[in-house]
Every structure is written in structure tokens, then in C-alpha cells.
Amino acid sequence: MGGPNGRQHLRDILKHLILEPTGFTPEHTADGLRSIMRGEASNAQIGGFLTAPQLRGVDRNPSMIATLAKKILGSALILSIETETNARSGLGILVDIVGTGSDGWNTFNISTTSSLVAATAGLKMAKHGSRMLLSNCGSADLLESMDCDLNIIAPSGSMRYLAKTGRELGFPTPFNVLGPLTNPVVPDCAVIGIYSKQLGPVMAKALRILGRRNYAVVCSDKDLDKITISGLTHVWRIQADGKTKNCTVHPSDLGVAAHPLSTAAGSTLEENNATLRRLLSNELKERDIPMCDFVLANTGVLLYVAGVAASVKEGAAISRQAL
Numbered sequence: 001m002g003g004p005n006g007r008q009h010l011r012d013i014l015k016h017l018i019l020e021p022t023g024f025t026p027e028h029t030a031d032g033l034r035s036i037m038r039g040e041a042s043n044a045q046i047g048g049f050l051t052a053p054q055l056r057g058v059d060r061n062p063s064m065i066a067t068l069a070k071k072i073l074g075s076a077l078i079l080s081i082e083t084e085t086n087a088r089s090g091l092g093i094l095v096d097i098v099g100t101g102s103d104g105w106n107t108f109n110i111s112t113t114s115s116l117v118a119a120t121a122g123l124k125m126a127k128h129g130s131r132m133l134l135s136n137c138g139s140a141d142l143l144e145s146m147d148c149d150l151n152i153i154a155p156s157g158s159m160r161y162l163a164k165t166g167r168e169l170g171f172p173t174p175f176n177v178l179g180p181l182t183n184p185v186v187p188d189c190a191v192i193g194i195y196s197k198q199l200g201p202v203m204a205k206a207l208r209i210l211g212r213r214n215y216a217v218v219c220s221d222k223d224l225d226k227i228t229i230s231g232l233t234h235v236w237r238i239q240a241d242g243k244t245k246n247c248t249v250h251p252s253d254l255g256v257a258a259h260p261l262s263t264a265a266g267s268t269l270e271e272n273n274a275t276l277r278r279l280l281s282n283e284l285k286e287r288d289i290p291m292c293d294f295v296l297a298n299t300g301v302l303l304y305v306a307g308v309a310a311s312v313k314e315g316a317a318i319s320r321q322a323l
Contacts, residue, residue, distance in 0.1 A: 193225030
């Protein structure tokens with residue numbers, strides 16, 4: 001049965017997805033998301049909507065991902081933030097560095113720390129993050145523990161339905177991919193970490209469909225959603241002309257040491273808070289050095305993508321001075 005304006009109810013959309021997957025379109029996906037965001041779906045239906053697309057490979061369909069991102073942004077309060085021109089890059093830009101999460105490595109809050117260092121280096125950061133979902137400590141949890149006021153933090157309003165069920169499922173869904181694409185300030189450039197190398201080209205194509213430029217998608221050899229300090233990271237960079245350039249980055253390319261990922265593991269909220277404070281106050285203990293190099297590597301790539309540094313190595317050097 002159709003809903004208002006010919007839109008389908010979520011139950012019918014799920015039936016279509018399971019029984020006739022070849023005829024499932026981005027419009028079906030948008031209708032399903034709209035039903036959830038209006039509070040019309042049961043918990044069971046939401047769980048099915050999160051799970052079935054994953055089994056059908058919707059997160060590997062750039063058109064589907066772009067359609068969902070447009071729908072979420074269409075229902076969001078889009079923020080307008082004035083920026084001054086960056087003296088070095090010549091651009092007045094807003095920047096983000098964010099990962100999808102769900103990579104299973106449970107590292108320290110690298111992108112959150114990198115955002116603070118990048119801001120110190122002169123970038124206008126518009127950090128998109130969340131509370132704890134599939135890790136011990138989300139970016140919002142950490143920043144709140146540092147006495148930051150996050151009263152406007154998502155998920156609020158319509159997206160709360162998805163967030164609650166996503167936490168209960170405990171595995172990544174296509175909506176993990178959507179998080180970095182739905183920052184309501186729509187940054188001018190960003191570094192986005194993805195939890196699977198197979199999704200790298202998919203995310204890059206979705207970004208191109210959305211018209212994003214000067215973005216980079218990153219994933220390590222071990223499917224870490226960040227620039228890794230343990231080996232190679234694959235990078236898909238969407239350039240200003242819309243073309244995608246692929247490359248790999250090693251810690252040595254950034255002028256930082258390589259470390260096992262186990263040395264950068266996250267812990268409890270309290271311990272992550274203490275680590276962040278030591279990093280920001282330049283009072284490092286020996287066990288903090290790998291995390292510091294991790295932050296420098298990720299901030300360095302961000303500064304390069306944003307046009308502040310001429311190379312990733314120079315970006316890491318600027319980050320070290322800022323830190």
C-alpha cells in the first residue's frame with residue numbers, strides 16, 4: 001500500500017528489498033528513510049531497514065548512498081558559517097576530518113584530536129561526530145568530558161530512531177557510511193575514513209555525485225578508518241576538477257615513525273580524556289608517542305588536502321609545531 005503522495009510504507013519497501021532486490025531503487029531507499037525519520041516505523045522495521053540493505057550491498061552502491069545523504073541533509077538545519085580567507089591557501093574554507101567508525105580497532109580518538117591540532121594550525125574546523133556507538137568512547141563523549149557544550153549534537157530529532165537501533169545491532173550498516181557525508185555545514189574539504197578498502201572507491205564516487213571536491217577518502221591495509229601508523233593507507237582523493245586520484249601513504253612519507261596499532265588503542269572515557277590532555281599540553285609519556293605520531297599523520301594529510309601544506313610531510317611538520 002502506498003502512503004501520502006504515492007510514497008510507500010516501510011513494510012512494503014522492506015518486502016520489495018527482500019523479494020525483488022533487482023528492482024530496488026534510490027527512491028525506495030529515500031521513502032524508507034523518510035518513514036523512519038517521521039517516526040512511522042516500528043523498531044523491528046527499522047532493524048530490518050538497517051540490516052537488509054547491508055545484506056543486499058546497498059553500501060556498495062554510490063547512487064544509493066548519495067540519495068540517502070541528500071535526503072538526510074534535506075531534513076537538516078544547514079548551518080551557514082562565515083570564514084576568513086586562509087592566507088596560505090587563499091581559500092576561505094570549512095574543513096572536517098571524520099571516520100565511519102565500525103572498523104573494529106577501537107583506537108584512541110584520533111580524528112577528534114586531529115581536529116583540535118588542525119584548528120591550532122589555522123583551519124576552520126567543522127567537526128562532525130557522534131556519541132559512542134561501536135567503540136568505547138565517541139568524539140562527543142570525549143569532548144563533553146572536556147567541558148565542551150554540545151547541546152546541539154546529533155542525533156536529535158528524526159535521526160534518533162536510527163541511532164538507537166544502530167547501537168543495539170552492533171554491526172556496521174550503510175548508515176555508518178552516511179555519517180561523514182551528512183555534516184550540516186557541508187564542509188569545503190574533508191578527510192573521510194572508511195572501514196573497508198572495498199568501500200573506498202564507492203565513497204569517492206558518492207562524493208563526486210554529491211558535488212564534493214577537495215575531499216579524500218582513506219582506509220588502511222588493515223581496514224582502519226584513518227591514516228595508519230602501522231603500514232600503508234589507501235587514499236582516494238577527489239580533486240578540484242572532480243577527478244579521483246588514487247595513491248598510498250606510509251608513515252615514512254609523513255616523517256613519523258611506524259608503530260603497531262596496538263600501541264594506539266583507546267580505553268575508557270576517563271583514560272582517553274587524560275591522554276588528550278597530555279597531548280594538548282605537550283606533557284607526553286612514553287606510551288603517548290605512538291598516539292602523538294598517529295595524530296600528526298592524520299592532521300598532516302588534512303592540512304595537505306585543505307591546501308595549507310604543499311605535501312603530507314610538510315603537513316605533519318606544521319602539525320608538530322601546532323601541537
